[in-house]
Amino acid sequence: MMKMKKIYTAATIIVLATLSQAHAQTAPQNIQPQGSEFSGPYVGFKLGENFSSASGHIARPEHSTTFPGLTAGYGFDVGPLLLGAEAFADLHHGSVTYKDAGIDARIGVPMNHFMPYARVGFTGSWPETRLHVGLGVEYKVLKQVGISGEWTTDTSNTSGTRRKNDSVTVGLNYHF
Numbered sequence: 001m002m003k004m005k006k007i008y009t010a011a012t013i014i015v016l017a018t019l020s021q022a023h024a025q026t027a028p029q030n031i032q033p034q035g036s037e038f039s040g041p042y043v044g045f046k047l048g049e050n051f052s053s054a055s056g057h058i059a060r061p062e063h064s065t066t067f068p069g070l071t072a073g074y075g076f077d078v079g080p081l082l083l084g085a086e087a088f089a090d091l092h093h094g095s096v097t098y099k100d101a102g103i104d105a106r107i108g109v110p111m112n113h114f115m116p117y118a119r120v121g122f123t124g125s126w127p128e129t130r131l132h133v134g135l136g137v138e139y140k141v142l143k144q145v146g147i148s149g150e151w152t153t154d155t156s157n158t159s160g161t162r163r164k165n166d167s168v169t170v171g172l173n174y175h176f
Contacts, residue, residue, distance in 0.1 A: 035077050036110035037140050041176045044071040044148070048169030050092040056161040067092035069169060075106065082108040082115065090123075095165055100124070100154070102132055113140040123154050130156050138173065146173045 046069040053062040068091050075084030089101040104121030116137045123132040134152030141147055148171040156163040 036082055036115075037113060037143075038082050038108060038110050038115050038138065038146070038175070039075050039077045041074045042072070042146075042173045044171050044173035045069070046071065046148070046150075046169040046171030048090070048092075048150075048167050050090070050095045050165060050167045052092075052095040052163065052165045054161055054163045058161040065092045065095055067095075067167075069171075071171065071173070073106065075108070077110075080109065082106075082110050082117070084108075086119065086121075088123075090167060092165075092167070100132075100165070102129075104132060104134075108138075114138075119152070128156055128158050130154050140175075144175045146175065147171065148173060 048067055048069060050065045050067055051062060052060075052065070054060040070089045071086055073084050073086030075082045084106045085103060086106050087101075087103050089099070091099050093099065100123045102121055102123030104119040106117055106119045108115045108117030114137070117135070119132075119134045119136065121132050122129050124130060132152060132154045134150055136148055136150030138146045138148040148169075150169045150171065151166070152169075153164075153166045155165070
């Protein structure tokens with residue numbers, strides 16, 4: 001598990017550094033780019049409810065767990081879209097997959113202070129790395145502070161057991 005955390009940390013740093021470098025290379029040298037309110041780096045905290053179940057070799061009926069989570073990411077404008085990467089950690093100990101951490105690509109449509117977005121990536125700590133997808137919306141309440149609402153899901157099929165996670169979260173993001 002510690003090895004997976006190191007891999008995720010290294011991958012996150014590489015992705016964020018690459019995105020930052022690509023963004024810096026595309027900006028004209030003498031003109032300040034007019035970006036959306038959501039472009040650039042951010043960190044966040046979220047609180048959510050996880051609904052999970054397991055069937056097959058190990059069976060556990062659907063149940064829910066309240067959990068905290070952390071996020072960090074970077075977004076940059078590409079025409080009318082915002083593209084970015086986000087590392088996350090969902091600390092839902094009562095889930096059938098315990099704690100999850102991963103990295104997602106995020107694509108949004110900024111509309112002034114409001115941005116709906118979709119995300120897709122990978123999560124994994126136990127029992128395996130798996131596809132992670134979701135939908136969300138963020139609203140800027142202050143220049144550097146946004147609140148978000150999000151739904152994410154992932155499933156695992158390992159050792160004869162199918163595990164399913166759905167999470168609904170509310171978050172607070174600080175944009176630098």
